[in-house]
Amino acid sequence: MIATQSWADAQLLWDYHQMHHEVRPCSVAVGLGSHDLGVADATAALYLAEMAPLIIFTGATSRTTEARMPRGEAVHYRERAIELGVPASAIRVETRARNTGENIQFTKALLEELGLPVSSVLLVSKPYEERRAYATTRLLWPEVSVVSASAPTTFKAYVCQIQDSKLVIDMLVGALQRLLLYPKQGFMISQTVPDDVLRAYERLCSAGFTSRLMAACP
Known part of the structure; x- marks a missing residue:
């Protein structure tokens, strides 16, 4: 009890963990991998609401997710988003990251490789990870504006x-x-x-x- x-x-x-940002259209939506498929659901909903033209799902596996998401968090997120109506062409995956810092660093590198200009990021995480994700991104990717989001719950x-x-x-x-x-x-x-x-x-x-x-x- x-x-x-x-x-x-x-x-x-x-x-406190939630940033309470007002969601607005951004250059890209980044869904941070975890055990919670609600992050994929929230990212898909934001894409379908035309809040971003492209989704990056980022995440490998961890001890928490290796049994539930054996193909990797980002891959399972992608599959979930497609089930929810997001076209496969609008999704890219980054499958190496094993912590929040790597999520941001590897996503930034992927977008640079793709030659896609980014001025703002719609950062989607678990509700209680919004502030941590925001603080990490502001350090590692200071040149972009960051809008934090999560499943409305x-x-x-x-x-x-x-x-x-x-x-x-x-x-x-x-x-x-x-x-x-x-x-x-x-x-x-x-x-x-x-x-x-x-x-x-x-x-x-x-x-x-x-x-x-x-x-x-x-």
Whole structure:
């Protein structure tokens, strides 16, 4: 049973992780690979709404996805998008990336190889990874404007979708830790974390939501 305070703290982290950008047309939509096919669904919906003329799906496999997506995250995303009505000609895949930094670096390189000019990127991720993806892209691809997007869902609905409330909260905590640590390691730009979000993060660490941490909470 998850305590009421932990649910409230997790909601604070959920809200902070989302950038709350207004979606607008961009040069390209980039769907970041993961275990969640909802990223492919959201990217396809944005393409069909004419928010981008081209989709890049990026992602190899990980321990989390190798059984569910044996052909690679980007390939499975592509197949899903085609099922949803996106023409195959509008999709490119990048199949080597194994982390967010590589997602961005390899996607940028692919677009350069294709000779496609890019001034803006519609960056599609899991809802709780919006801020991390944004911060990484701003560091590695500073010359483009970035619009963050994800599947339109609530924290409660996402927990119901994943059907593992502790895992979802663990992922929220892990994502926040990376926002705190990675700027110091040169992996992303630094962003202000409000005091109430920091306190919620610390309480969740103390409550045991730590399976996605890289080390002890800072």
